[in-house]
Amino acid sequence: MKLVAVCIGEARPTPSRKSARTGIFKQPVTASVMVDREGIVGDKILNRKHHGGPEQAIYIESAEDLAWWEAELGIPVAPGTFGENLVISGIANRDLAVGDRFEIGDVLLEITSARVPCATFALRMGDPQFVKRYTKAARPGAYARVLKSGTLSAGDTVQYTAYAGVRLTMPELLRTFGRKLTGEERAQYLSTPINSRIRDLLES
Secondary structure (H helix, E strand, O other), X not given: OEEEEEEEEOXXXXXXXXXXXXXXXXXXXXXXXXXXXXXXOOOOOOOOOOOOOHHHOEEEEEHHHXXXXXXXXXXXXXXXXXXXXXXXXXXXHHHOEOOOEEEEOOEEEEEEEEOOOOHHHHHHHOOOOHHHHHHHHOOOOEEEEEEEOEEEOOOOEEEEEOOOOOOOEHHHHHHOOOOOOOHHHHXXXXXXXXXXXXXXXXXX
């Protein structure tokens, strides 16, 4: 596996909401970047209520999934288009599960949850139906926590380690988002190193 791109965002006006600003517009960088428990140093995250933080420090998309979207949409989908920080080749989003780990350069990441599309994402894509379209495709990207800080850069080799416990995949997390879980499902979710925000909701 390889780290195809590293993307960083700057604060920009949200499309159609000029009074609001967003960090979803991200661009690839060629220099090495520093990653700490909050994510890539210098990356702008504006809506801290729903984005960022130690449990969603890094947003990952698969190069294969971006290529699929490019064919599906019929337009270029360059690294950073979906607001992702890292683009990794060699594994599809739908094969990722909570607890999976990526070692890249000095950095160690652990998957915590799936990307849930929002209204800002739809505005970014210029399509009011994109939230439904992204959900229906069942190819969500993944958020990760940083277990080990360090530096990384585009072109680095990626070492992948699958979680040995219950395989709670990104499509499954997206499918059940906002839905009441059965007791068995709740137990399975809590058996994984899931995003602490989700854990708190399940335990309440």
